[in-house]
Amino acid sequence: MNEVLKVIKQRRTTRKFKKEQIKDKELDTILEAGLYAPSAHNNQSWNFTVIQDENLLDELNINTKNIAKSFPDETIKKMANNEKFDIFYNAPTVVVVSGKNDAMMPQIDCAAATENMLIAAESLDIGACWNGMVGFLFNSERKNEYIEKLNIPEGYTPYYAVALGYKKVNVTNTLKRKENSIQYIK
Numbered sequence: 107m108n109e110v111l112k113v114i115k116q117r118r119t120t121r122k123f124k125k126e127q128i129k130d131k132e133l134d135t136i137l138e139a140g141l142y143a144p145s146a147h148n149n150q151s152w153n154f155t156v157i158q159d160e161n162l163l164d165e166l167n168i169n170t171k172n173i174a175k176s177f178p179d180e181t182i183k184k185m186a187n188n189e190k191f192d193i194f195y196n197a198p199t200v201v202v203v204s205g206k207n208d209a210m211m212p213q214i215d216c217a218a219a220t221e222n223m224l225i226a227a228e229s230l231d232i233g234a235c236w237n238g239m240v241g242f243l244f245n246s247e248r249k250n251e252y253i254e255k256l257n258i259p260e261g262y263t264p265y266y267a268v269a270l271g272y273k274k275v276n277v278t279n280t281l282k283r284k285e286n287s288i289q290y291i292k
C-alpha cells in the first residue's frame with residue numbers, strides 16, 4: 107500500500123494530547139495541506155485561526171460547555187456538565203476553521219480543508235481531533251463576540267475547529283466500516 111493510503115487508513119482521532127507545543131514548521135505543513143484542498147469554483151473559501159493561548163482556549167472550552175448544557179442530547183449535556191472535560195482535550199494548538207459567507211459552498215470547502223489537515227497531521231505523527239462541539243458557541247448569540255475576539259476576517263463565519271498536539275496515547279485499532287455503503291452501476 108502506498109504511503110498516502112496507509113496514512114488515510116491508520117488515522118484515528120486523538121483525544122489525549124501531550125502538553126508540549128508542536129513545532130511551528132509542523133503546524134505550517136498542516137495548515138498548508140489545508141490550503142491545498144479542492145474548493146467549489148476554486149473559491150478557497152476557508153480561513154484558519156491558530157490559537158495557542160491557553161487562557162483563550164480555556165475560555166472557549168468553558169463558554170462552549172455553558173451553551174451545550176441546555177442542548178437536548180443527553181451525551182452532550184453530560185460532557186458539558188463535566189467540569190473536568192475539556193472540549194479540546196487539552197491540545198496545545200487549536201485551529202478554528204471559518205468559511206466565507208458569499209462563497210459557493212463554503213462549508214464543503216472547509217470540510218475538505220479540514221480533512222487535508224487531519225491527514226497531514228497523521229503523516230507527521232501529530233494527533234488531531236476535528237472539533238464540532240465549539241460550534242455550540244459559534245452558533246449561539248455570542249457568535250459575533252467571538253468573531254471579533256478571534257479576529258476572524260469580515261464576511262467569514264467560524265464553523266468548527268481542529269485540535270492538534272503530540273499524541274499521549276496512540277490509538278491504533280481500526281474502526282469497523284459500515285457495510286453496503288457502495289453500489290456499482292456498470
Ligand SMILES: Cc1cc2nc3c(=O)[nH]c(=O)nc-3n(C[C@H](O)[C@H](O)[C@H](O)COP(=O)(O)O)c2cc1C
Binds near residue numbers: 117119
Ligand atoms: C464534523 C465532525 C465533528 C466532530 N466533532 C467532534 C467533537 O466535537 N469532539 C470529538 O471528540 N470528536 C469529534 N469528531 C470526531 C469523530 O467523533 C470521529 O471522527 C469519529 O468518531 C470516528 O473516529 P476516528 O476519527 O478515530 O476514525 C468530529 C468529527 C467530525 C467529522
